[in-house]
Amino acid sequence: MNIEPGHELPDLIKHPTTRQLVQYAGAQGDFYEIHYDQEFARSVGLPGVILHGLLKAAFLGQLVTDWLGERGTLKSFEVSYRGIDVPGRPYRCRGRVTSVVGGRAELEVWGEDPEGNRTTVGTAVVELTA
Template sequence: MTDLPPLTETTTLRRLVEYAGASGDFYDMHYDLDFAHALGHPDLAVHGLLKAAYLGRLVTRWLDGRGRLAVLEVSYRGMDFRDRPHTCRGRVVSTDGERAELELWGEDDQGRRTTLGRAEIVYESRASTRRADR
């Protein structure tokens, strides 16, 4: 199995605000610290779909133009909080040279897997790349 190089993202308050604006997800636990504390959270929570985007970035950076991300599935198993590193990891679990299936996960700053996922990628063939260049 091939491991993907890890990708670590630390979500700042600014990124939470930017993501909320782009996605329309303005649930208070992502920007109101008093509200987050009232829910029992130590800090502002990172949006689940933002963590999914980080996993997508992990895959597309690893692909580096050699193919495309065809499927991305994500399951949330724990919370992550702002200003703490969230490390995305993955590995190729099967491939036939044209497609590959990847196991993905995101870890909080304690090494707990808070986000699980899988991806399918389709490698670009040389013939289709040549056609696209014409």
């Protein structure tokens, strides 16, 4: 498969649940209550528990590494969280190659909620194995 500008990565659709948020809180060691305590989350003005930004980053990391496989190495990865996401709704991770220069490819990646809002946006740079 050629890696060239405009190439779209296969979508990765995740189905986060409250159970996954608890599992992730434990695995990362982030016990901020907005990720598992509905009452606490509402007390700070949220609609209920929300996904960890870093969990959405992990989803987008998987989008890139699933696509890249053994063809190269991830060199940098940057995400910006633009909106909140709640469990029980599918999270669609998408990406496309924006440039390929000298064995390095730059990608744009983003995560969408079911309405198509890009609640996480970012970029990644991969070094392709010659």
